[in-house]
Amino acid sequence: MKQTPEDLPPKKRHGETQLFTPFATERMEDYAALTLSLLIVLIVLMLHQ
Amino acid sequence: MLNDRASFIFKAIPGILLMFAIALFTMGGQDLGIPWPGLEAYLRAHPVTGKILVDVLRFNYILLSIIIGMLVGNLVPLPGWIWAGISTSRLFIKLGVILLGSLYSFTDVARLGLTAILLVLAFIIITLTFTLWLGKKTGLEPASAAVLAAGTAVCGISAIIATAPAVRAKTADVVFSIGTILSFGVASIFLFPLVGNLLHLTPHQFGVWAGTGILSSGQVLAACLIFDPGTTSHASVSLKTGEIYNLTRVLFLPFVVLALAVVSSRSARLPDEHITVHTGLWSKFPVFVLGFLVMVFLTSLGLLGPTSPPSAELITIRKLYNWFFAIGLTGLGMQISFSELRRAGGKPLLVGTAAALGKAVLALLVVLLFVPEKP
Numbered sequence: 018m019k020q021t022p023e024d025l026p027p028k029k030r031h032g033e034t035q036l037f038t039p040f041a042t043e044r045m046e047d048y049a050a051l052t053l054s055l056l057i058v059l060i061v062l063m064l065h066q
Numbered sequence: 067m068l069n070d071r072a073s074f075i076f077k078a079i080p081g082i083l084l085m086f087a088i089a090l091f092t093m094g095g096q097d098l099g100i101p102w103p104g105l106e107a108y109l110r111a112h113p114v115t116g117k118i119l120v121d122v123l124r125f126n127y128i129l130l131s132i133i134i135g136m137l138v139g140n141l142v143p144l145p146g147w148i149w150a151g152i153s154t155s156r157l158f159i160k161l162g163v164i165l166l167g168s169l170y171s172f173t174d175v176a177r178l179g180l181t182a183i184l185l186v187l188a189f190i191i192i193t194l195t196f197t198l199w200l201g202k203k204t205g206l207e208p209a210s211a212a213v214l215a216a217g218t219a220v221c222g223i224s225a226i227i228a229t230a231p232a233v234r235a236k237t238a239d240v241v242f243s244i245g246t247i248l249s250f251g252v253a254s255i256f257l258f259p260l261v262g263n264l265l266h267l268t269p270h271q272f273g274v275w276a277g278t279g280i281l282s283s284g285q286v287l288a289a290c291l292i293f294d295p296g297t298t299s300h301a302s303v304s305l306k307t308g309e310i311y312n313l314t315r316v317l318f319l320p321f322v323v324l325a326l327a328v329v330s331s332r333s334a335r336l337p338d339e340h341i342t343v344h345t346g347l348w349s350k351f352p353v354f355v356l357g358f359l360v361m362v363f364l365t366s367l368g369l370l371g372p373t374s375p376p377s378a379e380l381i382t383i384r385k386l387y388n389w390f391f392a393i394g395l396t397g398l399g400m401q402i403s404f405s406e407l408r409r410a411g412g413k414p415l416l417v418g419t420a421a422a423l424g425k426a427v428l429a430l431l432v433v434l435l436f437v438p439e440k441p
Contacts, residue, residue, distance in 0.1 A: 043352075044349070047353040050157055057161075057386065061382050061386075
């Protein structure tokens with residue numbers, strides 16, 4: 018199976034050390050966390066209604 | 067674009083399942099109706115392991131997840147495709163931190179936050195000044211000293227990565243600094259709870275110490291949960307205190323990056339036209355903290371039900387953030403590479419260790435002398 022850069026462990030990507038994350042920027046990761054948490058809170062509130 | 071996202075989500079599933087399986091193995095499956103009490107429960111049940119490993123060395127489910135994660139990540143030849151899911155560990159930690167906002171009211175945040183701002187600011191200034199001064203004394207390059215100063219003063223590896231382009235640090239500086247900060251961080255996870263236990267610190271005092279003295283956000287969470295795991299009906303006090311200090315420190319990151327960029331460009335005589343308030347401050351602002359504040363807002367207004375005793379909604383949210391932290395910290399352990407720890411060396415190791423150790427000891431002294439047993 019052909020491997021893409023995302024498939025490789027952090028220590029082997031690009032031959033240099035970096036904080037590995039699937040998001041292009043840390044800001045995008047923050048937005049993903051905000052969206053998911055909003056979704057979770059809504060589901061929790063609906064479940065306990 | 068949508069196809070790429072769908073493809074990534076699909077690829078992430080095996081890694082997320084592996085982190086979840088390790089967390090389930092150590093934590094137990096009662097919350098999910100799975101009849102497995104967890105590795106921690108087995109260790110606790112035996113008189114010898116219960117006394118030595120759990121009570122003294124604090125081998126609870128969080129520490130066990132991190133250790134098993136480190137062992138699996140380094141010793142087991144995992145297929146390449148599994149790393150896509152493991153790389154989402156920081157997202158799980160951020161999700162947990164946002165939901166953790168449900169533990170606080172505005173009064174809590176104001177009371178804890180005021181002391182936190184003063185203490186954290188004092189420690190950032192002391193650590194930055196000391197690291198830059200020691201770097202100069204030992205002949206470290208200004209850019210190398212700047213990334214190390216950011217790593218020891220603000221929030222570990224994230225700060226190093228954020229500062230490196232602003233101070234034009236070389237890859238070697240970044241690698242040495244990350245190795246040093248990572249080594250100290252791994253040692254902190256094991257040593258902070260042990261020392262806190264030996265000195266009989268209260269959960270609140272431990273939270274202040276960990277939030278001020280440990281360098282990376284994930285490791286503050288881990289140490290606080292190892293020291294005082296809490297329960298769904300009685301949330302972890304050290305986590306509640308430690309996270310406020312941690313978030314206060316993280317909020318200072320953009321200002322520290324800007325200050326270091328200015329100091330570094332002056333000392334290295336670089337043109338500073340690329341340093342603007344926009345690139346320096348807003349682009350580095352951790353926006354997920356806003357989610358945490360919204361949760362505090364919702365809890366304070368009672369929109370998630372009563373807090374004492376906690377409503378069914380709050381209990382579900384507490385269970386969820388406990389799982390998110392366990393999964394995220396397992397992934398954090400899996401991404402700690404032994405080969406990267408060995409890369410710590412040279413002058414950055416000397417300067418970084420002196421700064422990190424000095425900060426931890428000074429923070430402990432401040433806690434023992436000035437911080438009350440309860441908030």
